[in-house]
Amino acid sequence: MEADTHTNDEHDDAASAGPADPGDGGDHGGDPDHGDGGAHGGDAEGAHGGPDTELHGLLAEFETPGALISAARKVKNAGYTEFDCYSPFPVHGIDDAMGIKRTRLPLVVFAGGLAGLAGGVLMQWWMNAHNWPWNIGGKPTWSIPANVPIAYETTILLSVLTTFFGMWAANKLPQVWHPFFRLDRFARVTDDGMFLGIEASDQRFELEQTKQLLVAAGATHVEECHVDTRPEARTVPKWIYGAMTVATVVAIIPFALAFKARASKSSDPHWHVFSDMDFQPKAKSDQAFAEFADGRANRGEIEGTIARGSLNADDAYYRGLRDGQWITELPTTLEVDAKLLDRGQERFNIYCAPCHGFDGAGHGVVPERVALRGGAWEARNLVSSDSVVIKMPNGQLFNTISNGYNTMMGYAAQVPVRDRWAILLYVRALQRGQNATQAELPAGAQVR
Numbered sequence: 001m002e003a004d005t006h007t008n009d010e011h012d013d014a015a016s017a018g019p020a021d022p023g024d025g026g027d028h029g030g031d032p033d034h035g036d037g038g039a040h041g042g043d044a045e046g047a048h049g050g051p052d053t054e055l056h057g058l059l060a061e062f063e064t065p066g067a068l069i070s071a072a073r074k075v076k077n078a079g080y081t082e083f084d085c086y087s088p089f090p091v092h093g094i095d096d097a098m099g100i101k102r103t104r105l106p107l108v109v110f111a112g113g114l115a116g117l118a119g120g121v122l123m124q125w126w127m128n129a130h131n132w133p134w135n136i137g138g139k140p141t142w143s144i145p146a147n148v149p150i151a152y153e154t155t156i157l158l159s160v161l162t163t164f165f166g167m168w169a170a171n172k173l174p175q176v177w178h179p180f181f182r183l184d185r186f187a188r189v190t191d192d193g194m195f196l197g198i199e200a201s202d203q204r205f206e207l208e209q210t211k212q213l214l215v216a217a218g219a220t221h222v223e224e225c226h227v228d229t230r231p232e233a234r235t236v237p238k239w240i241y242g243a244m245t246v247a248t249v250v251a252i253i254p255f256a257l258a259f260k261a262r263a264s265k266s267s268d269p270h271w272h273v274f275s276d277m278d279f280q281p282k283a284k285s286d287q288a289f290a291e292f293a294d295g296r297a298n299r300g301e302i303e304g305t306i307a308r309g310s311l312n313a314d315d316a317y318y319r320g321l322r323d324g325q326w327i328t329e330l331p332t333t334l335e336v337d338a339k340l341l342d343r344g345q346e347r348f349n350i351y352c353a354p355c356h357g358f359d360g361a362g363h364g365v366v367p368e369r370v371a372l373r374g375g376a377w378e379a380r381n382l383v384s385s386d387s388v389v390i391k392m393p394n395g396q397l398f399n400t401i402s403n404g405y406n407t408m409m410g411y412a413a414q415v416p417v418r419d420r421w422a423i424l425l426y427v428r429a430l431q432r433g434q435n436a437t438q439a440e441l442p443a444g445a446q447v448r
Contacts, residue, residue: 052233053226056179057082057199058210059186060219065091068194071217072097075196078213082202086186086195108166109159116158120151135365138349138358179227197225318417320395320402327395334421341429344422351411352423355379360430377407382427383434390431397424 062068065087072085076099085094128134129142139146168174180186180197189195196219198210207224214222228234272278283289289297312318317331330336349358357363360382370377382389389397401420404410411420 052228052230054229055200055207056225056227057197057201057205058207058214059180059183059195059197059223059225060214060217061185061188061221061223062194062196062218063220065094065194067218068196069093069097071196071214071219074217075198075213079204080198080202080210082199082205084197086180086189086193086197088190088192091194103170105163105166105170109162112162112166113155113159116155117151119158120154121147123154124150136354138353179225182227183223183225185221185223316395317421320393320398322395325395326393326399328393330394330421330425334418336425340418340422341425343419344424344426344429347415347419347423348426351415352427355408356382359383359434360427380408383431385435389427390435394424394428397427 060071062071068085068087068091072083072094075083076097083098085091085098087094124147125142128147133141135141180195185193186195187193196214196217198205198214200207204210211222283291283297285298287297288295292299314331314333315321316327317333320327334340348360352360353364355362355364355366356379361384362379362381364379367377367379380389381387384390392400398420400408401415401423402410402412415423
């Protein structure tokens with residue numbers, strides 16, 4: 001391969017054309033910053049032409065960002081379109097100078113966000129209101145406010161992905177290699193070099209005229225860039241394929257070992273990477289701990305102490321008891337009014353109606369679904385005249401709501417004390433409303 005020979009001659013020809021060309025052959029011998037000749041000594045072989053190369057374009061260097069902007073404006077005004085500017089930092093105003101139009105990426109990202117919003121809403125509607133409409137506490141299966149968080153997340157997700165991949169597509173990325181990389185001088189673009197490159201594929205490109213244009217634009221150095229056209233130069237070495245194959249296999253090994261560990265059984269103990277963290281001495285609740293004389297880690301409550309704010313001395317209000325017996329009336333500390341009854345209806349529809357039904361007759365959605373699957377499970381009828389609940393003292397019913405009974409879980413952890421009494425009030429109202437005699441009806445009320 002011949003290296004760095006014909007470009008000097010071309011620059012000599014350019015020198016004879018007249019303009020003060022930094023790439024002229026007369027400067028080549030003594031000034032490495034001017035002309036191809038000075039730079040050729042360190043450039044990669046073939047970057048400057050040879051029998052098996054073709055011209056990719058011209059690379060011109062400028063001293064300052066202002067000079068680069070001015071040159072970009074002149075190149076654009078000359079009608080060139082296949083050129084780009086390279087700098088170690090963003091240069092304000094370079095886009096306008098190059099004639100770069102406003103990017104359409106924001107519109108693409110906006111479309112991606114809309115697609116994410118529509119997809120998120122549609123996905124939730126299909127799952128919650130169409131494919132699996134599950135009635136939870138009487139709440140609607142489809143409600144816009146409940147779907148806002150997921151729709152927001154899908155909007156952001158699609159917007160981010162569209163931005164990332166849209167930017168790559170708009171900039172023709174990934175591009176791991178560029179012909180200008182063959183030029184040693186171009187390495188300065190990551191330090192202090194300001195470059196403008198014009199590709200030979202530009203319709204207005206003509207080697208000598210383009211050189212003169214760049215020199216006239218203030219270039220301190222103009223250099224040709226050639227690419228090797230030999231087939232072997234465009235073929236990826238086989239050792240790279242081998243290295244990629246080995247790297248892929250090595251990367252798969254940890255996942256294969258993890259899959260094998262999860263899918264198989266072994267009598268050997270687990271291998272712990274951080275054994276001092278996995279087996280550090282510490283007391284866990286309800287487990288043995290040799291540091292205490294009784295061998296228990298759970299020390300329980302300290303006798304004679306009560307957690308702050310947990311005195312709950314009013315047995316009638318907090319436990320439904322008085323002198324060890326269930327109370328039949330309501331606690332004296334409970335203020336009963338219409339708001340408390342409304343609160344009880346709301347809490348009942350959320351926590352009780354799924355099993356007992358909205359009328360308290362035991363026909364909630366849970367027993368119905370059990371029946372649809374061929375099972376049999378009945379929720380207690382709370383309002384039937386022969387139900388034990390009607391005869392149950394208020395204190396005992398409050399205790400059942402709080403701590404559960406049989407297959408019913410307790411709701412003390414989810415429902416505050418006052419709301420549990422409100423639910424009890426609403427249950428009593430349902431019982432009274434469905435078992436009232438005609439004599440108990442207000443005057444003028446109709447009976448169906």
